[in-house]
Amino acid sequence: MRPEVGDEDITKIRNRVEGVIESTGGHLLKFDDWGQRKLAYEIRDRGEARRYERGLYHYYRYMVAPNTVNEIERNLNILDTVLKYMTVKIEDDLIPEERLARPVEEDIEEIIPVLDEEE
Template identity: 40%
Template sequence: MRAYEAMYIINPELDEEQSNAIVEKFQGIVTGTGGELVKLDKWGKRKLAYEIDHKREGFYVLMQFNGEPATAQELDRVFRITDGIMKYMIVKEDK
């Protein structure tokens, strides 16, 4: 298994329950595809470096996990089609 890190920004207009549902959804994708969640860090609302969809803030989440390339590909696919996600990035960590 490879080590990955995913950083994503959730729309700040969503309430806490909706944001938590999105976070749990992505945790479930990692564990459901045979991956292992190493660390989940909710940074909370932060100011964006630039405006995205006329918003100046976003709810940041950092997730570190181990998994196969198929796990990262599935995460990428679901990030693209999830409405509450403003931006995301998945990177493979060097050991």
Template identity: 35%
Template sequence: MMTRYEELILLSPELGVEECREIVNNFSAIVEREGGTVLKVDDWGVKDTAYPVRKFNRGRYVRMEMNMPGKAVAELERNVRITDGVFKFITVRLAETPAAATEEA
């Protein structure tokens, strides 16, 4: 079963645009290899962080939205952890039907 996930990745500000694009393409290939699809990739650019993270005050934010099976999350996160240049990330499972959640409130 496919579930919708969002991955927010914080990359080193010292990386070039091409290096960041290559990292994101590698993550997209992992998602597709595991049977998922990447729906959207948003590169938010280099922004200030709220607090220093591994001695960085700035980082390149990249948001990926994808449909993938649950077992693919572990493989994606494993690869994110061992990739040089990534210093923070979070994976969030998105609501199946956002409209239904607002109707109940």
């Protein structure tokens, strides 16, 4: 998101994303506000000549039907305050009941293996 976005707009964006997830029967597994960080590359604003080197980052981990991902992305694309977004599919052949029974931390260890101290 744009770095100058206020708390009210941040809440609106979060409510919008979470609303789409919940209204389609999905589950929000984790949300993190990573705060303001340097962007990987400079982003030019859509209608303006302004360029951004920093932005606000939010991390959503959710479980939804495939068509819901398109709806979330459509909603983010409409918002002027959102500079960029990225969706990453993590699991194929997911069984929702099994996934909901597992803590999110287990998923993270599967994606980023913990290295042995000897290595």
